[in-house]
């Protein structure tokens with residue numbers, strides 16, 4: 539199937555949702571945002587930012603999507619995915635960019651970790667989907683065409699399905715990334731989300747948000 543025949547359900551229309559939607563739209567995919575307010579101001583902004591995109595309920599978007607992006611905050615992850623419906627995403631690639639952030643103390647911290655992760659929660663909520671954790675260790679502004687002053691950063695991914703990870707790898711390359719670094723099954727989301735916390739902590743300490751990770755000396 540060519541990109542032009544594929545629909546990407548982007549679940550969430552905030553910073554990440556709009557960034558990845560623009561990226562896939564540039565590549566020729568059709569975009570449908572899943573939102574709880576199809577007529578709201580934020581949805582209108584998202585539609586204006588992504589030419590050709592449409593908006594629908596979470597369930598309708600999930601049903602229409604050949605693949606989906608999870609661009610929801612931790613506080614709305616379960617609600618958004620339950621609204622999307624596990625059945626509507628069964629058998630499909632679901633790319634999870636979320637981080638389980640708790641903002642209750644001001645500066646965010648991980649709400650869960652070490653023995654659990656948002657990636658695993660997404661897989662649990664969507665048991666028949668092929669969940670791949672990706673895009674959570676870089677700012678939305680650099681998810682597509684990730685050129686930083688020191689070069690191209692690396693993307694770490696995790697998930698249970700090798701075919702789904704290969705599809706994400708193709709998408710990342712099309713966005714301008716090098717081949718991603720596969721850290722294993724979805725439980726490795728624990729590491730990717732901790733890495734995101736390092737990224738966030740550096741951002742707060744330095745009031746600087748355009749950094750990224752690179753793994754030097756990789757096995758070739």
Ligand SMILES: NC(=O)c1ccc[n+]([C@@H]2O[C@H](COP(=O)([O-])OP(=O)(O)OC[C@H]3O[C@@H](n4cnc5c(N)ncnc54)[C@H](OP(=O)(O)O)[C@@H]3O)[C@@H](O)[C@H]2O)c1
Nearest residue numbers: 550551552553554609610611614617618636637674677678
């Ligand atoms: N921002 C970044 O640079 C970045 C980078 C890497 C990873 N992430 C992660 O990516 C995810 C999205 O981040 P973001 O910055 O795009 O967030 P955002 O701008 O706050 O957008 C969040 C989206 O989720 C929706 N939402 C919130 N609560 C919901 C609920 N209870 N039910 C259904 N939908 C709900 C919002 O819809 P409404 O408008 O209806 O509230 C909005 O569309 C987060 O997990 C974040 O940690 C962010």
